[in-house]
Amino acid sequence: MSRLGNFLLALSVAASGLAAATPAAATGLDDRINAALSPISNAVASTVFYSVPIGEASLPLIVVWLLVAAIIFTLYLGFINLSGFRHAIDIVRGKYDNHSNGPGEVSHFQALTAAVSGTVGLGNIAGVAVAISLGGPGATFWMIVAGLLGMTSKFVECTLGVKYRRQNPDGSVSGGPMFYLSRGLAERGLGGLGAVLAVLFAVATIFGSLGGGNMFQSNQTVLQLISITGGDASPLAPYKWLLGIAIALIVGAVIIGGIKSIANVTDKLVPFMAGLYIIGALIVLAMNASAIPAAFASIFSGAFTPQGITGGVIGVLIQGIRRATFSNEAGIGSAAIAHSAVKTDRPVTEGYVSLLEPFIDTVVICTMTALTLVVTGVYTNPDLSGVTMTSAAFGSVIPQMTWFVTLAVILFAISTIITWSYYGTKAVAYLTNENKTAILVYQILFLVATIIGASMDLGAIIDFSDSMIFIMSIPNIIGLYLLMPVVKRELDEYRADLQAGRIQRTG
Structure with a gap:
């Protein structure tokens, strides 16, 4: 039987077992799992998210860890985030294809979308x-700064x-923090x-991929579908597991082909879903055009009030980052796994491309969401939170647009699950020296977790997996500090070649 056949057979067997469970049994299982994991989850989360009081707020030190690193890198590289922006766009557009024949599997654009x-x-x-809701409109300003x-x-x-x-014997490539931590630090005598x-x-990547990168996504997708179709009275309510199977089958059909298959999907899905969401937000803004000037005024004034500064930092760097998918994962190291599959023989070119992520x-999508919340005023409603608040903002213009938000939830969640499956796969491959059996077992487990996530109250599972995602930042940033002179050297050499005309525009 083919690898795909084995893959789907194992998934269907697991799904059948889940389908046989009664709602009562599932609820009991939720309670037992949460009870078993809660002591471990609480201990890990309290350590990873250890907080210091700042006024009435608490600031987790892991947030400081990520923010300080971003500031240091920005200063050390001379604000490359601003000076390199236009060149990044040119590379993605294929204007500098001189180095696209190096080892790799996907184009710059595909690596970016993945x-x-x-x-x-x-x-x-x-x-x-x-x-x-925590920081008021001023939180938007600090969100942009963080981005x-x-x-x-x-x-x-x-x-x-x-x-x-x-570069693997089959022509594929494996990269990311696992490799620059081991290989890069070995070069510096720190093997x-x-x-x-x-x-x-x-190890942290594997656990994080199963929870925050997978189970949380499928869980929230199913809950949004049930909410918009009647809540507890929804005809979908008894069939969470079936919705989970549907998500798992979609994801499985993509991830079985590796990064090339993933990139072939994401290079179409990402522009579509981002464009669709932005169009929806623009409709909301257009129908509240008179409120836009006041919204911008409240964003800037609110950013420098006590509520704006404290609430903004909490909202963006605590609540946002802790929820993993809200943050851009800068400093976590996950995206480097996807970007490393690019076809190039000049590493810094993909560094430029990653600026856009x-x-x-x-700066774009989160800010568009923030503006819709501010101009419609729904953020002042204490009965609304999370997806329901954003859904209410869209629905305040056209009631049917709540379905628009639901579609966005589905697309955003599935795309996240697909990419995190690749991150987890590469982590397993690193730990097992590319053992295909181990990789297949992980992928089956990953898809079963998708179904479980859709069916269960996640509780301690998500708290633990969130912690794992942020633990990824600890070894990653240590390595980045030690290796940032290497990046500076690569950047200086590339800029010198550009100025000397050794790198020519090709389009």
Whole structure:
């Protein structure tokens, strides 16, 4: 039987077992799993998200860890996030294809869309609402600042991801923090440290991919479908597992083909879903055009009030980042795995391309969501939160547009699941030296987790997996600090070649 046949057979067997469970049994299983995992989850989460009081708020130190790194990288590289923006667009447009014949599997554009599909998720819809409800309109300003700074973190990690990637015997490539931590630090005489950090990153990636990158996405997608079709009285309510199977089959059909298959889907899906969502937001803004000037005024004035600053930081850097898909994952290291599959022999070119990822995710899409919430005024309603708040903003213009938000939730969630499956697969491959059986077992487990996530109250599972995603940032940023001189050297050499005319525009 083919690999795909084995894959779907195993999934169908697991799905059949889930389908046989009664709602009561499922509820009991929820309780037992949460009870078993809660002590572990609470201990890990309290450590990872250890907070210090700031006035009436609490600031997790992991947020400081990510933010300080982004600031340092931005200063060290001379604000490459701003100066390199136009060149990044030119590379994606194919204006500099001189180096696209290097090892790799996908184009610059495909690598970008694959990575964007992992970051543009439910947080762009629900996480922004949390930020605005906590910090008021001023949170939008700090969200944009966080996105701009995060662009440089992406530049550093994605340049290194390509530089230290490994070409496999079958022609595929494997890259990301696992490889620049092990290979890059070995070059600097820190091989032992690099090996430990790489394993820690890979293990955290696997756990994070199953929870925040998968189960949370399928869970929220199903809940939104049930909510919009009648809530507890919805005809879909007893069939969460069936909706989960549908999501798993869609994802499975894509991920079985690896990064090429994923990229072939994301290079069409990402522009479509982002464009569709932006059009919807523009409709809301157009029908509230008179409120736009006041909205911008409240965003800027609110950013520098006590509520705006405290609430904005909480909303963007705590609530947003903690929800994983709301943040652009800058500093986490995940996107470097996708970007490392690009066809190029100049690593820094993909560093440039990665600048666009936080810009699209945070500066564009999250800001569009924030504006719709502010101009419609729904953020002041204490009975609304998360997806329901964004849905209410769209529905306030045209009631049927709540279905528009539901479609966005589905597309954003599925794209996130697809890309995080690739991240987890590459982590397993690193730990098992590309063992195909281990990879297949992980992929089956991943799809079963999709179904479980759709069917269950996740509770402690999500708290634990969120912690794992942020643990990824600890070994990753340590490696980035130690290797940032390598990135600076690559950037200086590339700029010198550009200025000397050794790199020519090809379009």
